[in-house]
Amino acid sequence: MSSERDAAFIDLRAITKRYAGVTALQDVDFTVQPGEAVCLAGENGSGKSTLIKIISGVEPATEGTIRIAGQEHAVLNPRISAAAGVMVIFQDFSLFPNLSVAENIAFATQLSTRERFFKPAATRQIARKALDRIGVEIDLDARVETLPVAQKQLVAICRALASEAQLIIMDEPTTALTEKEVRRLQGIIRMLKEEGVAVIFVSHKLAEVLDVSEKVVVLRNGKKVAEGPASEFNTQSLTYHMTGRDVPDVTPRTRRADAETLMHVNGLSKAGSFEDINFELKSGEVMGITGLLGCGRTSVAKALFGLVAPDRGTITLAGQTVPTGDPQAASRARIGYVPEDRLTEGLFLSQSILRNVAIGRLDAHTSGGFLNMNGLLAEATEWLQRLKVKAPDVQAPVQSLSGGNQQRVALARWLSRAPRVLILNGPSVGVDVGSKADIHDIIRDLASQGIGIILISDDLPELLATCHRILVMRDGRITDTLEGGTVTEEELAHRLAS
Amino acid sequence: MKRWLPKDFWTRNETLVAGVIVLFCIIATLSDPRFLTITTVSDLLRAAIVIGILAVGAMLVLVSGGIDVSFTAIAVFAMYTSTVLSLAIWPDMPWPLIFVIAVCLGALLGAINGFFIAFLKLPTLIVTLGTLSVFRGFLLTFIGSQRISDLPPAMRDFSRGVLARGTTEAGNFYSIPWAALALLFVIVLTWFILHKTMLGRSIYAIGGSVESARRVGVNVKWTQFFVYVYVGALAGLAGIIHGSVGRMADPFSLVGLELSVIAAVVLGGARLIGGYGTLTGTLLGVALIVIVQNSLIVVGIPTTWQSVTIGLLILLGTGVPAYRAKQEAARAG
Incomplete structure (x- = not known):
């Protein structure tokens, strides 16, 4: 020795x-x-x-x-x-x-x-x-x-x-x-x-x-x-x-067979980014979009929420057309988007945890041009509890939280708006293993409540643990559609890289 | 494996600015065949000397990741104070000595900027906005607010010195003053520092990423301090040349020019985020600004349109590359 x-x-x-x-x-x-x-x-x-x-x-x-x-x-x-x-x-x-x-x-x-x-x-x-x-x-x-x-x-x-x-x-x-x-x-x-x-x-x-x-x-x-x-x-x-505990290896929960189609994307294209994207999302379904960096997955996610204006194509939600290229319209249609880089795109880091959640609900708590602060904050507090955000003080700035808890705050903001479709881009990037499992639990829970979830990720175990269906993108096109629960990690890795 | 043209030649600011200059010269020559003569060129060169020296300094600050708006105040302070000093103690002081005094005064004031920025780590814009006001106020309050047209004789001698002079066949007079050598000297010295010394490379490195520079062992404090002292010295030189060539020490001059100078530098491709900027680009930017300021009238655009034109050029010159970069980024995502 x-x-x-x-x-x-x-x-x-x-x-x-x-x-x-x-x-x-x-x-x-x-x-x-x-x-x-x-x-x-x-x-x-x-x-x-x-x-x-x-x-x-x-x-x-x-x-x-x-x-x-x-x-x-x-x-x-x-x-x-x-x-x-x-x-x-x-x-x-x-x-x-x-x-x-x-x-x-x-x-x-x-x-x-x-x-x-x-x-x-x-x-x-x-x-x-x-x-x-x-x-x-x-x-x-x-x-x-x-x-x-x-x-x-x-x-x-x-x-x-x-x-x-x-x-x-x-x-x-x-x-x-x-x-x-x-x-x-x-x-x-x-x-x-x-x-x-x-x-x-x-x-x-x-x-x-x-x-x-x-x-x-x-x-x-x-x-x-x-x-x-x-x-x-x-x-x-x-x-x-x-x-210090066993994190079980999990598979997506079975979804209801009679679920109706929630979102319909038809021929979405943007020159140089993505081409002819078609899919249907059922209520209660978790659908993954994956592919290598630069395959266009992030651009598609942004286009679905109106942050990127597509050249062609339509998005319909529950039979209603959602105007493309307009994040406010997407938000009104109750589509939620949690960006990949929550630090720069998703959260107001120096603002309090409570305010970060409440910001999405200002409209709902306004009457006659005035804000009902108590109602707003009570609602935000409730969501923080439901998502088990571990914070000693909800008035503390978001940047004082760990990565996993920050991600929950970003989720809480959207959930308080009762979204019909939630787009999650890399929800567990930079989050430790324990919190990751918790986030996956939350995703599965939300889906069973009937929300349609689109999960953009290149974390293969994450996709396999949560998604009912996985779309693989390459060079801006969808090249494969795989059924979750049947595909193995090796198979998925192979489809991605080949 | 040297290429004849750099790979990004067609997308560079330098190319864009040079193109605009050429285009302007073609239009100007078409509307007035006398435009492209040695007389015009020597006039433009004379006008470019002071702005050119100031711009080289401003470029260095931008490359290091900062911004300096106080250099015009430093220039006028150094110019006026050294003139007053010379008149008070030794009116026959030879001009090189007056110049040295002005340069040292400039370096000293630059060191004040450098102290606040490098050692107290204050934001560069705030510091130089403050010192711009302080230097100028101090000058007008304690040193003097009178214009002096009775300069020390040596300064007048300097302004009479020419490298070349003559009369064209058409009977137009032209001359290239000694001061042009000063600009050349500044360009060569700065080029040497930026491209041939580790100090210069460290300035680029700091502009690229301060944190990374610190991690690989760059002495960030002293490098930043040097930048502001050097810029101050250049401002002192530009100031005294401005006074000598204009044959007047005017404490109200120069201040106000700083934004045009920074505009010239930005037109030439230097980025406000730091790390990027070339001498070629800076000089082309200066050339374009000087041409617009002096020759717009030749192509039939009234002089009142000057600032509109400069503004549009800045929007175009910085907007086009920025837009392209954004598209690239969107494609990569």
């Missing part, structure tokens, strides 16, 4: 971290061997980000010892940590959108050598070398903002390599990637490990990185609750350790 510890690249012992009375980490041992990939799993608030901050020197540990490459560090700061070869790739990649690929890769290296002058040839050489190491071809002169997400991630990896990374920490590396891109990332990780570079994945979407990892460490409430070889874990056991 001790020889293994001597060889470890990272060796943390009995790390405790307290913030003003709150214990974020308690007595955690954590080791990473050279060339080893470790999966660090845990829900939001489990302490995994704190652990990463301690390794990268952003936060000091309250107690415990830190050894990097055999050397003990009483004081660690980001510069010392980076010099020792610890590189963090944040979820947003921290790239410069306005600079070229070559410069993005070489920037940190050139700064660390205290170079005063900028040498384009040397820059390209550094970048070329890093790209060659992982066997990837990206135009060195392209501006990073023009690259797709997967390539941005590769640029970030190359930047870490150019700075002679011994350990690359990747925060949520697979959230924005398609199945195919995940496979390529896995290949690159295997290659890095052969060269002796260690990797830590910080993630709550785990299945994808499990097969390239040697070890899994699970944190819950600041404590290490499980550790072992990756082969001994599967999605189910990971979820169990992360949440």
